[in-house]
Amino acid sequence: MKLELRGITKRFGALVANDHIDLTVEAGEIHALLGENGAGKSTLMNVLYGLYQADGGEILLDDEVQHFAGPGDAMKAGIGMVHQHFMLIPVFTVAENVMLGHESTKAGGVLDLATARTKVREISDRFGFDVDPDALVEELPVGVQQRVEIIKALSRDARVLVFDEPTAVLTPQETDELMSIMRQLKESGTSIVFITHKLREVREVADRITVIRLGKVVGEASPTATNEELATLMVGRAVDLTVDKAPAKAGKPALVVQNLTVLDPLGNIVVDDVSFSVAEGEILAIAGVQGNGQTELTEALLGLQPRVLGEVSLDGKAIRGHSVRKILDVGVGFIPEDRTEDGLVGEFTIAENLMLDRADGAPFVRFGNIQRGALEDFAREKVAEFDVRTQGIDEPVRRLSGGNQQKVVLARELSRDLRLFVAAQPTRGVDVGSIEFIHKRIVATRDAGTPVIVVSTELDEVTALADNIMVMYRGRIVGIVPGDTPRSVLGLMMAGASGGSENPTAPTGEGAAA
Amino acid sequence: MSADRPESPQSEAQPAQPAKTADPAEAPEPSRWHNVFREITTGNAIISVLAVVLALIVGAVMIAFTNKDVQAASVYFFARPGDMLAAIWDSVAGAYSALFQGSIYNFRRPGFADGIKPFTETLTFATPLIAAGLGVALGFRVGLFNIGGRGQMLIAAALGGWVGFALDLPPVLHMVVALLVGIAGGALWAGIVGLLKARTGAHEVITTIMLNYVAFYLVSYWLREGFLKTPGSNNPKSPATKATAVFPDLLGPEYNLHFGFILVIAATVFAWWLLSRSNLGFKFRAVGENPNAARVAGISVKRMYVYAMLLSGGLIGLAGVNQVLGTTTSGFGAGIDSGIGFDAITVALLGRSRPWGVFIAGILFGAFKAGGFSMQAAEGVPIDIVLVVQSLIVLFIAAPPLVRAIFRLPSPDTVRRATPSVTKEVAAK
Numbered sequence: 001m002k003l004e005l006r007g008i009t010k011r012f013g014a015l016v017a018n019d020h021i022d023l024t025v026e027a028g029e030i031h032a033l034l035g036e037n038g039a040g041k042s043t044l045m046n047v048l049y050g051l052y053q054a055d056g057g058e059i060l061l062d063d064e065v066q067h068f069a070g071p072g073d074a075m076k077a078g079i080g081m082v083h084q085h086f087m088l089i090p091v092f093t094v095a096e097n098v099m100l101g102h103e104s105t106k107a108g109g110v111l112d113l114a115t116a117r118t119k120v121r122e123i124s125d126r127f128g129f130d131v132d133p134d135a136l137v138e139e140l141p142v143g144v145q146q147r148v149e150i151i152k153a154l155s156r157d158a159r160v161l162v163f164d165e166p167t168a169v170l171t172p173q174e175t176d177e178l179m180s181i182m183r184q185l186k187e188s189g190t191s192i193v194f195i196t197h198k199l200r201e202v203r204e205v206a207d208r209i210t211v212i213r214l215g216k217v218v219g220e221a222s223p224t225a226t227n228e229e230l231a232t233l234m235v236g237r238a239v240d241l242t243v244d245k246a247p248a249k250a251g252k253p254a255l256v257v258q259n260l261t262v263l264d265p266l267g268n269i270v271v272d273d274v275s276f277s278v279a280e281g282e283i284l285a286i287a288g289v290q291g292n293g294q295t296e297l298t299e300a301l302l303g304l305q306p307r308v309l310g311e312v313s314l315d316g317k318a319i320r321g322h323s324v325r326k327i328l329d330v331g332v333g334f335i336p337e338d339r340t341e342d343g344l345v346g347e348f349t350i351a352e353n354l355m356l357d358r359a360d361g362a363p364f365v366r367f368g369n370i371q372r373g374a375l376e377d378f379a380r381e382k383v384a385e386f387d388v389r390t391q392g393i394d395e396p397v398r399r400l401s402g403g404n405q406q407k408v409v410l411a412r413e414l415s416r417d418l419r420l421f422v423a424a425q426p427t428r429g430v431d432v433g434s435i436e437f438i439h440k441r442i443v444a445t446r447d448a449g450t451p452v453i454v455v456s457t458e459l460d461e462v463t464a465l466a467d468n469i470m471v472m473y474r475g476r477i478v479g480i481v482p483g484d485t486p487r488s489v490l491g492l493m494m495a496g497a498s499g500g501s502e503n504p505t506a507p508t509g510e511g512a513a514a
Numbered sequence: 515m516s517a518d519r520p521e522s523p524q525s526e527a528q529p530a531q532p533a534k535t536a537d538p539a540e541a542p543e544p545s546r547w548h549n550v551f552r553e554i555t556t557g558n559a560i561i562s563v564l565a566v567v568l569a570l571i572v573g574a575v576m577i578a579f580t581n582k583d584v585q586a587a588s589v590y591f592f593a594r595p596g597d598m599l600a601a602i603w604d605s606v607a608g609a610y611s612a613l614f615q616g617s618i619y620n621f622r623r624p625g626f627a628d629g630i631k632p633f634t635e636t637l638t639f640a641t642p643l644i645a646a647g648l649g650v651a652l653g654f655r656v657g658l659f660n661i662g663g664r665g666q667m668l669i670a671a672a673l674g675g676w677v678g679f680a681l682d683l684p685p686v687l688h689m690v691v692a693l694l695v696g697i698a699g700g701a702l703w704a705g706i707v708g709l710l711k712a713r714t715g716a717h718e719v720i721t722t723i724m725l726n727y728v729a730f731y732l733v734s735y736w737l738r739e740g741f742l743k744t745p746g747s748n749n750p751k752s753p754a755t756k757a758t759a760v761f762p763d764l765l766g767p768e769y770n771l772h773f774g775f776i777l778v779i780a781a782t783v784f785a786w787w788l789l790s791r792s793n794l795g796f797k798f799r800a801v802g803e804n805p806n807a808a809r810v811a812g813i814s815v816k817r818m819y820v821y822a823m824l825l826s827g828g829l830i831g832l833a834g835v836n837q838v839l840g841t842t843t844s845g846f847g848a849g850i851d852s853g854i855g856f857d858a859i860t861v862a863l864l865g866r867s868r869p870w871g872v873f874i875a876g877i878l879f880g881a882f883k884a885g886g887f888s889m890q891a892a893e894g895v896p897i898d899i900v901l902v903v904q905s906l907i908v909l910f911i912a913a914p915p916l917v918r919a920i921f922r923l924p925s926p927d928t929v930r931r932a933t934p935s936v937t938k939e940v941a942a943k
Binding site for chain 2: 013302304323324325327328329334336341342343344345346347348352355356357359360364365368369370372
């Protein structure tokens, strides 16, 4: 089915989120919509899916003008959406999820599960999905859950499928499988809109690429364009995607972790007996698919996890079991994974957020009074140094973009004397321009001789920053490998296959620094 | 937008506009008045004011409905509608002017000194409301819902009152000791709640409600046969406060306004300093806005809960002491809190949990109390109407979208949702 958007305009108050966007997706085409966070991609797709009403422009399917009052209309017209966060009910089976919303019933209001099952099986066979209609969704791996979403859309005869950032939650292998599924769908005549900000995937699978910036279409590109060309289109200026870094001058091991085990509140082991060390002037990247214990590991280092066993020492002093305050005072800087939840107080101003973890004593507090002058000077200096784009230091951080919020966190943490820097997902939800900046600062911190831990689920980031890479799977260390390990090896390791030369459970102080 | 344009202060000052024009150099300065208007209309202060206005309007309808003249005229409404409209006007105007004259200034009395007396009454009524309102507001700012004002006031009044009637101390010292003991009593009573929450995670709404009962029956018992009992009397009532402990009158014996009002002004200044200038208040607000981020930043959330409850209880304790040393010095019963602990919640809500907002809201509620009596006396309007108006204020404050819809104010949600994407896009330039 051919999809055409003509002059779509969507305003929120004074803001124009979509400004006369034209987009044509031919039948059987994979059309990538590329743009930074906040460029207006999701708004455009929400307009297409009937979640928002456009202020101007029209939507055409096979040259017929459509009016969508809600997602129901869009679905009926043949538009399906695979959301980034799956819209599935975990305790329902695949078949139940697929029929949800348009349940067919037999006489007496009894659900007709058999039909749904047949439908799931039929679609699943057609594309080689290998999905059991009676499996509980919560027991399925993430990649398979995504297929359930696809089946759901296809079972409603979707002819245009929108994938909203589909690879964010997938392992590299699952991503590859998704790519081949998309190609198959395309063969069968389905039009696909593929929203992403990952350049590699776009070049791999897309037939055509439309780049959106600041709510406008800024250009089309062919999949043969280089990463740099695409990034330049996205950001509007030349972007250096490779991180410039000299070889690490690793010193003596600073952070030594031995046999660390973390239990969650239910008593499940989430980090299972891990041992590693990070040397001064070294970046250790912890790679792995989301939810394999990385979050809990970093939180345990910071004293944020209540049930931790094992030894953690920094510069020879044991820090396990200390309060967060004490650990911060020893010189540990921390960028939490979820900055809006754990890193910032949204209603606070930039200045207030910059003193959040230094609310006692010098330089910002004297005799219980906040030294507003000192704080404001400091905030102004940091806003300039870290290039935080804002209306002023009194702006609530809630109003900043993800990238600028992250710069505030970064500025706060790097302004203390650090003995260890832990950055969890430092560039998640951050625009390309800010990513470049944040990466540079992380490398600069390493070069100053501080041991750095970077946790990331993005392989691009891991390979760009790491001197050594530690891969985690199901709470265990799969292996610790040098930073230049090929992506394919890392991908296999992230799926649990031991690919590293290291013995996963041995204390690897020297090994990691080698 | 243009990539190589050097960053200038102007470009940073304009992120509200980027999507409108391609080149920010041509974008008009965002109108200052536009921003101010948005701030006021989407801000909370306007909602508070409009909630009061709305509540008064609904109150007017109820006054009209309950008025006998109006009811009589409604019978022949279709014959002579003018009669009913006039009756409505008379009842509403009469009631509200009585409310005004009972709470602000009475024009019927000769001379300013007599005319202004209602306003001093208003301030007297407002005094404990402000103190307790500050306590509740402080709790709100830390994310705690302290509805134990009643219990905290009772304990404070009992202990402070006991010092006031049982001990023999020199004049000023006696008052200060009674005051401090009372405040400490309120603080500790609330501190129990803080400790329970920090140690066991018990929810403060449950524990404060339960401690209200404990305090009420404890004080009742003390009044009947404990240390608060008046010797030789069977009334569950304490002896009168000794003159050495009573708050001095501010404007002479003609007026009821006493030293407590000065204390409450001081308490408001203290609360303001605490919340907006001190590092303890900074931590309080951080915990109130985002306890997760506070914890990650090394702030002990549990400790803040305990401190906040202590301070909240102390302020409410001030209200309790105010009752026994200032307002009811002839001895008190178990109803000495007169519902102020609950009214304080309304006051804190209306004042948006800002110390000076609470101060103003407290005076408004003091005016309702002072004026309510004269409204009943002069116009025969049931005093319950005043309670209805007070309750409606809370209802309207709790439903800002309703108030916005009625007055057709722009919703802050659209602004909020849109704003992040503005700056995100700006960040991309």
